[in-house]
Amino acid sequence: MLSGKRVLVGITGGIAAYKICELIRMFKRQNADVRVVVTPNALNFVTKLTLQCLSQNDVYCEAFNVPEWKPEHIALTESDIFIIAPCSANTIGKLANGLADNLLTSTAMAFKNPILIAPAMNDGMWENKILQDNLERLKKAGYEIIEPETGFLACGSQGKGRLADLNKIFDKVVLFLNTSPIDREVCSQFEMNEKIRKQNEGCYCEKINNKKILVTAGGTKEKIDPVRYITNNSSGKMGLAIADYLYSKGADVTLVSTFEIERPYKVTVAKSADEMFKTVKTIDFDAVFMTAAVGDFKVKNVSEQKIKKTDGNGLNLELEQNPDILRYLAENKKTGQTIVGFCAESENLIENAKEKIKKKGCDYLVANDISRKDIGFDSNENEVYILDRELNIKKFDKASKTLIAKGIVDYIWQN
Ligand SMILES: Cc1cc2nc3c(=O)[nH]c(=O)nc-3n(C[C@H](O)[C@H](O)[C@H](O)COP(=O)(O)O)c2cc1C
Structure with missing residues (x-):
């Protein structure tokens, strides 16, 4: 399904980082070319080695590690899509304010194809007014936000902030890879109309x-x-x-x-x-x-054995x-x-x-x-x-x- 597609996965320092190991496998199963960029803080939650093995590629983290003439934040932009999951409140704040102080945020700044972010955090952080304003800002800038879910959170409390279901994130990425911006615009218009219709009746x-x-x-x-x-x-x-x-x-x-x-x-x-x-x-x-x-x-008498070339001098199939x-x-x-x-x-x-x-x-x-x-x-x-x-x-x-x-x-x- 994703052969030839280059998926860049960004991971930030959140407890849900471990779930992204499975997301990478989902992309790999569909033959995508997966590259992973992490913030230094993400490596407190998941190891480079795990991500390297699962993505079968190098994992990028250091902004000033420039082995070739092309800096990595530019090389990584040669991907069809950038999915940042989990996206921390901190990274959301940076992206919304145009900060590019590590490899992940610098790559996002230079990225021309779609960027999807799946925030995950404690419910208090999620409800924070500044975070919500930052998300609005990112939406206006064309970022696609995959909203977190409500439920039991890693910190022990109950509320909104759980990373969206991996299938949902996967489906969104596939949708973005397989549709044009015009298609999506029509679809999002449709979703909006649908919400309005739902509020009404019928x-x-x-x-x-x-x-x-x-x-x-x-x-x-x-x-x-x-x-x-x-x-x-x-x-x-x-x-x-x-x-x-x-x-x-x-x-x-x-x-x-x-x-x-x-x-x-x-x-x-x-x-x-x-x-x-x-x-x-x-x-x-x-x-x-x-x-x-x-x-x-259909063929009337399916041959049990492979029909030999010599048998078929002008073969007729009934x-x-x-x-x-x-x-x-x-x-x-x-x-x-x-x-x-x-x-x-x-x-x-x-x-x-x-x-x-x-x-x-x-x-x-x-x-x-x-x-x-x-x-x-x-x-x-x-x-x-x-x-x-x-x-x-x-x-x-x-x-x-x-x-x-x-x-x-x-x-x-x-x-
Ligand atoms: C155990 C632990 C779990 C954390 N989980 C989250 C989280 O789920 N979401 C979040 O936004 N921040 C979380 N944080 C805070 C971030 O790690 C912190 O804001 C950090 O600066 C994020 O860095 P980054 O955005 O560069 O990856 C957590 C911190 C710790 C110590």
């Missing part, structure tokens, strides 16, 4: 919260023999974006994916159409997004139809369920989509134009139309799959 989030939502993703693989298979160009990114967005809105998400992936929600791998059909039938859901590109055909999962779900729809299908068309997109929604009987159909190279299959962007049973059509202009996912989900639940 927030659609309540319609999703704790709802069991099934999402399928990826292109199915149909075996030819033990090593070969028939598949398609679907990357699974659209389904994943939908599942992630639903999860962020509080849904109880189950992802049935054709590939292995780690997510904070339930994931079941089903590679072929038959496996997916079998799996989907066992899952109870309030809504389903059939985003997976399910192959229409194909038979796969089950139509979307149609099955629509035909067996229970009261209150919402069925959302996806179709990929290379010509006459709207006409074909209209035919398909009538034929399949689903509530909504999302139509993708796969004739274009810049969107759809295997791309990070998409442009889709969504049709409902009355054949109303809504277009979502070209945007990242994250934003398209948000558009589709919002549209369905706000209607």
